[in-house]
C-alpha cells in the first residue's frame with residue numbers, strides 16, 4: 150500500500166488523533182455451552198422495549214423505501230403532550246440519540262481553543278466530542294468521598310474562554326446526583342454566557358427528595374440545555390433517538406444545524422409510541438427500584454462495596470483488580486463495564502438487570518468469594 154502524501158497529512162487537524170476513540174459496553178459471547186449470558190454493561194432497559202413502540206415499528210415496516218419525516222416535528226408534538234404543555238413545541242430539539250445532541254451543541258458553540266468543563270468520572274463523549282472541535286477540556290473532578298459536584302471549584306475554573314459546562318444528574322458512572330441547592334448555587338454564580346448542558350437521561354430512576362431536573366429552570370436560564378434519550382427508560386438504545394429542551398431562541402439557533410431526515414422512520418415512530426406508554430415506563434422504574442432493594446441486600450451480605458445510586462446501575466469497587474473482576478464475571482456469562490476511562494480508576498459499573506440476571510450476578514459473586522478465600 151502506498152503511504153499517503155505529506156500534503157494530505159498536513160490537512161489533518163492536530164487535535165483529531167486516532168487514540169480519541171470511544172468503546173461502548175461490551176456484550177458477551179458465551180464461552181461455556183448452554184450458558185445463559187447477561188449484558189449488564191450499558192445501562193439498557195432490563196425489561197426490553199415498550200410493546201406500543203414494537204407495534205409502531207411493525208406498522209412502519211412497509212414504508213422503509215420512503216424517506217422519513219424531514220423534521221422532528223411530530224415527535225416534538227408528542228413531547229409537548231408528554232410534558233403536559235409545560236414547554237413550547239419550539240423549545241424541543243430531537244436528534245438521532247442523546248450523544249448526537251451533545252455533539253450538535255458542541256458544534257454549535259465551540260470554536261478552536263475554547264474551553265469546556267467536565268467533572269470526572271463522567272460520560273466519555275463530553276470530552277471526546279469536545280476535543281473533536283478543538284476545545285480544551287478542563288476537568289473539575291467530583292468530590293472524592295461521595296462524587297458530589299464541586300460547585301466552588303467549577304466557578305473558580307471558569308475563564309473568559311469557557312463555553313460549555315457538562316452536568317449529569319443522575320451521573321454515569323457514579324450514580325450520584327446534583328442536589329437542588331448545589332444546582333441553584335452553580336446557576337446563580339455562573340456568567341450567563343456559559344452554556345450549561347444538563348444531561349438528565351436517567352431522571353426517571355431518581356427518587357431523592359432534593360433531585361432536580363432542568364425543567365423548572367429553563368425559563369429562568371437561557372444558557373441551560375437539557376439532554377434526554379430514548380436509549381434507557383424507553384428501551385430504544387438500538388434505534389438511536391434523543392431529545393433536548395431549552396430556551397426558545399437557543400433552540401432556533403441550534404435547529405439551523407439539524408440535518409434533514411436525521412431520525413429514521415422506525416426510530417421516530419417508536420419514540421412517539423413509547424413516550425406516552427406510561428404503563429411501560431412505570432413497569433421499568435418499578436423493576437429498577439425493587440431490584441435495587443434486592444441487590445443492595447445481597448451486596449451488603451457479600452461485602453461488595455457499592456456507591457448509592459439514583460440511576461439504573463451501580464459503581465462498584467471490586468474485591469480484585471477491575472480487569473480480573475470483569476474477566477471473572479465474563480466467564481460466568483455476565484458482561485459488566487470497567488470505567489477507568491470515565492475517570493473511575495479501578496472501579497466497575499454494573500447495570501441493574503432483571504431478577505434473573507441479578508441472581509446470576511449474585512451467584513457469581515458468591516463463587517468469587519469462595520475462590521478468593523481459597
Ligand SMILES: *Cc1c(COP(=O)(O)O)cnc(C)c1O
Pocket residue numbers: 246247248249272317320321348350377378379380381386389390391
Ligand atoms: C446513555 C447516556 C446518554 C445517551 O445515550 P444515547 O444512546 O446516545 O442516546 C447520554 N448521557 C449519559 C450520561 C448516558 O449514560
